[in-house]
Amino acid sequence: MRLTVAVPMLVVLGNMLVAQEARQAEELSAQALQLSEQGRYAEAIPFANKALEIRERTLGPEHPETVVSLARLAGLYIDQGAYSKAEPLLQRALSAREKVSGGDDPGIAAILTNLAAVFSGEGDYAKAEALGKRALMINENVVGPEDPITARSLNNLAGLYEREGIYPKAEELLRRALTICEKALGAEHRETAGIMNNLAVVYYDRGAYNKAEPMYQR
Numbered sequence: 001m002r003l004t005v006a007v008p009m010l011v012v013l014g015n016m017l018v019a020q021e022a023r024q025a026e027e028l029s030a031q032a033l034q035l036s037e038q039g040r041y042a043e044a045i046p047f048a049n050k051a052l053e054i055r056e057r058t059l060g061p062e063h064p065e066t067v068v069s070l071a072r073l074a075g076l077y078i079d080q081g082a083y084s085k086a087e088p089l090l091q092r093a094l095s096a097r098e099k100v101s102g103g104d105d106p107g108i109a110a111i112l113t114n115l116a117a118v119f120s121g122e123g124d125y126a127k128a129e130a131l132g133k134r135a136l137m138i139n140e141n142v143v144g145p146e147d148p149i150t151a152r153s154l155n156n157l158a159g160l161y162e163r164e165g166i167y168p169k170a171e172e173l174l175r176r177a178l179t180i181c182e183k184a185l186g187a188e189h190r191e192t193a194g195i196m197n198n199l200a201v202v203y204y205d206r207g208a209y210n211k212a213e214p215m216y217q218r
Contacts, residue, residue, distance in 0.1 A: 025054040025069075032072065041079045048073040062096040070096075071111060074118075083118045090115045105142055106149055109135040113156055125164055132157040148191060151180040155195050162198070167206045174199040
């Protein structure tokens with residue numbers, strides 16, 4: 001005779017509640033993303049914060065979705081220039097990601113890139129450079145030196161050098177990034193165009209107008 005195992009009602013209700021809260025967190029995250037894409041960062045923050053609270057409570061502080069929520073909330077603060085609020089969120093995200101992944105990966109590189117943006121915004125270029133270099137090294141080792149993700153790291157680090165006025169280093173990195181994107185994505189891709197524009201800015205800042213103009217025209 002086949003026996004039927006009775007599932008306690010409390011377990012069923014608990015699972016339903018978890019699923020409901022997971023959907024709620026997804027909806028809140030989607031609302032935050034929509035508002036941020038419209039430049040309405042202050043309005044997006046409460047939605048992102050609530051999504052983070054739900055995921056920390058239901059999934060735990062080291063779950064990948066919690067880490068994503070930490071990084072997204074930090075990103076909103078970065079967009080507002082509220083670096084002191086973004087940094088602790090990113091440090092938490094970095095600690096959790098490093099503990100769970102057990103090694104370097106592009107997710108860690110992305111968090112490092114955002115941390116570099118925080119320190120750059122605060123004028124601490126030495127810390128920003130160290131983080132940007134580490135992010136670049138991770139992507140070169142994990143996804144490869146010819147991957148567009150690596151090109152983004154090159155572009156980000158070049159942006160830091162450009163703000164510091166270290167134009168030769170910025171130019172070198174942007175040329176590498178441009179070569180990667182032209183080969184992997186094509187000359188007409190928006191990422192290729194963005195890097196080309198950044199290289200033109202570097203040329204312009206250096207006073208190399210004859211090199212900047214063709215870049216702008218392309």
